Amino acid sequence: MRQLISSKLRRLVRPDARYARGDRHANVLAVSTVKGGVGKTTTSVNLACAAASRGLRVLLVDLDAQGHCWSSLSSRVPSNPVARPVSEILLDDARAQLLDAAISTQIPNLDLTPADPGLAEAEGRLSQKIGKELLLRDALSITRTHYDLVVIDCPPNKGNLTLNALLAADRVLIPTDLSPLAVQGADELISTVLTINERLHHPLDILGVVLTRVDGRNVSVNDAVRADLLDAWGELVLSSEIGVSTKLSQAQLEGQSVFEFAPKSRGAVHYQALTDEILTRLASVERGAHAG
Ligand SMILES: Nc1ncnc2c1ncn2[C@@H]1O[C@H](COP(=O)(O)OP(=O)(O)OP(=O)(O)O)[C@@H](O)[C@H]1O
Numbered sequence: 621m622r623q624l625i626s627s628k629l630r631r632l633v634r635p636d637a638r639y640a641r642g643d644r645h646a647n648v649l650a651v652s653t654v655k656g657g658v659g660k661t662t663t664s665v666n667l668a669c670a671a672a673s674r675g676l677r678v679l680l681v682d683l684d685a686q687g688h689c690w691s692s693l694s695s696r697v698p699s700n701p702v703a704r705p706v707s708e709i710l711l712d713d714a715r716a717q718l719l720d721a722a723i724s725t726q727i728p729n730l731d732l733t734p735a736d737p738g739l740a741e742a743e744g745r746l747s748q749k750i751g752k753e754l755l756l757r758d759a760l761s762i763t764r765t766h767y768d769l770v771v772i773d774c775p776p777n778k779g780n781l782t783l784n785a786l787l788a789a790d791r792v793l794i795p796t797d798l799s800p801l802a803v804q805g806a807d808e809l810i811s812t813v814l815t816i817n818e819r820l821h822h823p824l825d826i827l828g829v830v831l832t833r834v835d836g837r838n839v840s841v842n843d844a845v846r847a848d849l850l851d852a853w854g855e856l857v858l859s860s861e862i863g864v865s866t867k868l869s870q871a872q873l874e875g876q877s878v879f880e881f882a883p884k885s886r887g888a889v890h891y892q893a894l895t896d897e898i899l900t901r902l903a904s905v906e907r908g909a910h911a912g
């Protein structure tokens with residue numbers, strides 16, 4: 621009985637009482653598409669690192685049970701992290717904040733949530749929760765006041781975790797390569813965003829679609845697909861593209877960002893340019909919001 625009463629009381633404790641509010645207001649950016657292997661994690665990791673190197677306080681959230689953000693930066697994180705797994709925080713009725721999962725990395729200004737295999741099981745368990753799509757948004761409500769940018773690396777599907785990311789995010793970045801299945805996956809995600817806008821009344825913006833793994837040897841095919849995409853999606857297509865670069869996968873194997881591993885490589889140059897374009901777009905949306 622006693623246990624029952626205290627657990628009820630615990631739920632009444634507002635998160636504000638347990639967590640100190642910061643003085644920032646992060647942009648929350650989900651990196652998502654339905655197709656696997658198109659560069660979501662590579663983009664999340666290198667964007668987060670590039671933004672942190674420009675002085676922004678960044679939290680990189682790994683929502684994929686594969687834990688590839690963590691392994692991509694394994695040489696810059698503690699080997700035995702002390703933090704609560706993200707899945708536990710999402711399933712915690714006492715409304716814990718994601719701050720409990722954030723680990724400092726050796727990269728200045730960058731925090732990261734640890735790899736969490738429990739996310740695979742959480743995907744199913746979330747189905748039984750009331751308000752299941754809003755758990756991550758709640759877990760970020762105070763957390764985001766400690767950062768300038770939160771980047772969420774999503775799993776390759778439209779399941780409960782992805783839905784949580786999209787409902788927690790202000791904007792979504794959609795990576796796609798130029799293959800038909802990847803383009804179809806990006807198109808599906810765009811439709812999902814529209815449904816979220818209309819049915820769930822969440823004003824999620826599409827920050828842009830970034831073309832990844834662009835192989836410079838296929839000029840005519842690339843030009844034809846790019847023209848179709850510009851026709852269909854217009855200025856949603858970002859002008860920075862990520863070319864094929866073996867240094868990106870080698871950097872991941874070494875557990876480093878591409879900027880540390882091969883700062884002059886094509887991958888590093890392309891991800892710096894993408895970061896410039898994304899930060900410029902974010903700043904212009906913010907200026908628009910303040911003006912409006
Ligand atoms: N521009 C690129 N050039 C060469 N290899 C790349 C490039 N981008 C990503 N890769 C490689 O492709 C593989 C898939 O990339 P990544 O893990 O980023 O995709 P993902 O969309 O996150 O995959 P998943 O859907 O499984 O989460 C990785 O081995 C990565 O190193």
Ligand SMILES: [Mg+2]
Nearest residue numbers: 660661684688
């Ligand atoms: Mg991934």
